Amino acid sequence: MKLMPNYYHDRVCLNVLANSIDNAKAIYEAAQTHVVVGILSKNYKDNQSAIDDMKQYAKAIDNAISIGLGAGDPNQSTMVSQLSAALQPQHVNQVFTGVATSRALLGQQQTVINGLVSPTGQVGLVNIATGPLSCYSPAAIVPVETAIALLKDMGGSSIKYFPMGGLKHQDEFEYVAKCCAEHNFYLEPTGGIDLNNYEAIMKIALNAGVKKIIPHIYSAIIDKTTGATRTDDVKQLLAMTQKLVG
Template sequence: MVDLTSNFYKGKVALNVLANSVENAKECFAAAKGHILLGVLSKNYSDDAAAIEDMKRYQEATDNALSVGLGAGDPNQSAMVTRISGVLQPKHVNQVFTGVGASCALLGQNDTLINGLVSPTGTPGMVKITTGPLSSTKEAGIVPIESAIYLLKDMGGSSIKYFPMKGLTTRDEFVEVAKACAKHDFILEPTGGIDLTNFEEILQIALDAGVKKVVPHVYSSIIDKSTGNTRPEQVKELFEIIQKLVG
């Protein structure tokens, strides 16, 4: 059984950041006092065996706070994420919309958090669900956010990964997504363009809407470009904002 409880601060918020190495993962885990999920990208590995072998090291070092990632939402990584997650049984899996059912089936349990990637459309209340390997190459499939949530629940998904948000550029759309997640008791994972300047407002929008669990992804803005490491001191700053808002 996978227990996510400890990763959510007061049961409400867990950070998601990228880990560049096992040591970097340990530093970030400590900076957020364990209320974190650590992204390791499948795209960085040549094959399943290499990914599984290396990701096990992250699991052992961080109480399985592993978030198996695609790599910038790359739909071509969907099948690999499904396969390696079935073996690893991580706490968190990132998936394109169409990959959720397969990942859920291979995991064989309902405790791992599996998100489904949907994208902004320019119209509040509507989202793009054609984020899979084939569907992403064709005309956009746009549906009401509530329909997307129902479809994800049908497939066994846990949350909406809303990407790419481009920070607060899509604020009006994000508000509607947050309201729908609150209404239907669904986890929300805002992703894309989130940094220390807009993190608080984005998280506050989700909490004000009544979303019970939020997993904000903060990636490139807190990565040291010279080393590739996520800066633990900035993870600490983000966690302090979480503590302030959640209480």
């Protein structure tokens, strides 16, 4: 099983959802392998059915799978960790408090694991209370720099900044990008990203000097009739990315 991501040496890697193996293969081809394909744990009734299905996805696209929670659902944290241990994917989505468990169960450092932190409305501060219990508690607001250090302590690779609401939190996002660049940490902008604001969001991260950016573009490029991600939109995102990074 390939652990080192195909996109390892890329500065930008797309993260989009697939609703079938055929859709995943089409996405992978449209993105010219510069992508991890999201498969949501929340869509499965139990671990074994998820493992059996996700293995087929992994086989079809050179293990370029991203195990997702499902709209950042903290109740999926344990399942994601367990699936990750069995599947050894290239990318894992986690709530803040689930990062260490996922890294320990993976047993290796190559898989990229993000940790979900949320905007607070205050530049320089993020909410790290995104776990299954902590998300119902008063917000745990800490400096971005501290959140990054904590994620590193737990074996995390990147900040998943969610929900962004597109450019709603632009000033905050600029500061997060600056900190990720300064502390050699990956950044995964997520929430409300579409074909209209993608370039503006990516320019912020790229201009800040972030080493690796994994933007999540979900509902905006999903066909509402079929539930499949539109490959023409993936091609457009790739073209925009190539223009931005040169």
